[in-house]
Amino acid sequence: MAWEPKDPWGGSGQDPLDEALRKAQDQLTRLVPGRGFKSIIYIVLAVLALWQSVFIVAPDEQGLVKRFGDIVREVESGPHFKIPFVETVDTPKIEKLHRVEVGFRTDRGRTQFVPKEALMLTGDMNILSLEFIVQYKIKEAKNYLYKVADVESTIHNAAEASMREVIGKSKIDEALTIGKAQIQQEAQDLLQGVLDQYLAGVQVATIQLQDVNPPEAVAAAFKDVASAKEDREKLINQSHGYRNDLIPRAKGEAAQGINQAKGHAQSRIARAEGEANYFLQTLKEYKLAKDVISKRVYIETMEEVMANTEKIILDSKAIGNVLPFLPLDRQSRSRGDTTTQGGDSR
């Protein structure tokens, strides 16, 4: 309770200054019993006054000094003085990128879906599940702090309203696929306009769509559409494959047929020429000695024919008697053979 008589310098009582201090102390304690208590109050007050008169504005903050409810000066980051107890300081983080989540909340790294915010009606009367974040900076610290109550929830509400307004004008397929960038931009412009109207003192940096999905109840059907699209491409590709297989083969077959025909035609002509020339050459000689040559050819032919065949020589008068006994069945078989052979060439 009383002044601690301990010497802060740890020296003995020989120092004259020390001596004087101790004397003063003794006097004080002797004079009034409440004197020690009073000095504590003074010291506490002094420390408090010092504590109250210095403040530090962090690098990402701005300092707004208020005296009796009104702003008297604005200060940059760094240490500053103020009148203790009379002046107060607000230090909004003007450099920080603030973040608002709509349709979900992140809580210690875990995201929680908020269906009430996320599910919204599209212009073609479908329901879409959409999550997005708004990032903003404090543009006008004075407006941000003193013009609008509950700035955070104001931004949240305005963001939700803006996004719903934009989605309300979009079709679900646009929103799910190509229109994302446009939706973000439109919602951002709309939100900025609204917040400016409210004098919120906020600059919207970005609106970023996170998950844009069909609602869970119909997600499977939407996925099936995607796979149906792929099926369509697959079927078309397969049929192209079929065509790619079929046509070259047909062309090959066609070329083969034509080549065969060409070969045949060419060979027919060549053979014809050969045979014609053979004929003409032999004809020339034949014309020189018709009788002899025809006889010679006849006999040669007969020689050949007779050499290879069974022969029965009958007098023309006897034919009628013998004919019934000839083995005609064998004959006919043989004749069949010869005719097939003969039919082949010309």
Place this chain on the structure above:
Amino acid sequence: MKQNLLMGVILVFGLLLVLGLSPFFVVDLTETAIVVALGKPVQTITEPGLKFKIPFYHQVTFFDKRYLDYDAPARDVITSDKKSLVIDNFAKWRIVDPLKVYQAFQTQRGALQRLDDIIYSELRVELGRHELGEIVAANRALIMKVVSDRSNEKASAYGLEVLDVRIKRADLPEQNEKAIFQRMQAERERQAKQYRAEGEEEAQKIRSEAEKDKQIILAEAYKTAQELRGDGEAKAYKIYATAYEQGPEFFEFIRTMEAYKKTFANNTTLVLSPDSEFLKYLKKR
């Protein structure tokens, strides 16, 4: 003695401050204040600063002068095409004439109650003039503007300003939501079917086209082949004809001889008469 007096003064001030009976009060830049003397408003303070009053005699009521948030609970409204819609709106408003508000409602809370009545009725009236589709899609901004302006007009009589009424959510009631999901499901199923059928269609077109092309290719080739064959054959005939015409009788003879050779091949049994040309010498002997 002097010190004791000072202490006494400080003590009294402290006590007064603790009891809220200080002759001084601070009006923040976010507030306005009404000074009331024995129940009668005597002063409206709109500028911030340190102000003076007589304890016990003067009472001070503060009002927020910032734009205030009013987030109404979601409510059902009926559209002009008799459809039910759940509207969740919020409004930005502020107290512009604290004296009027004080006289009419005493507190901010009372003012808010009135504001809610005004906005809700304006909203219901205006939404009742539009069809569901307009509210959700096309005219939302315009509708909100009309509601804001009308609400503001009415609220200004109470010293309030309505800056903006905004529809946060315009959703269908839950039972309609189910219907929407069913329709969405059906719509997607239809799309999926269509895509698959389109795939089949396109595939069949390509296949049949390929088959057609194949047929044409083969037929064209056959045509060309036959023409080539015919041409070759014709040329061959012509060559034969030109040659044989030089000696038709020799041709006949030679050809017949050849035919004999071929037709009377192995295993043929010839029944010959000794009268035949070939055997004429046999007979003479």
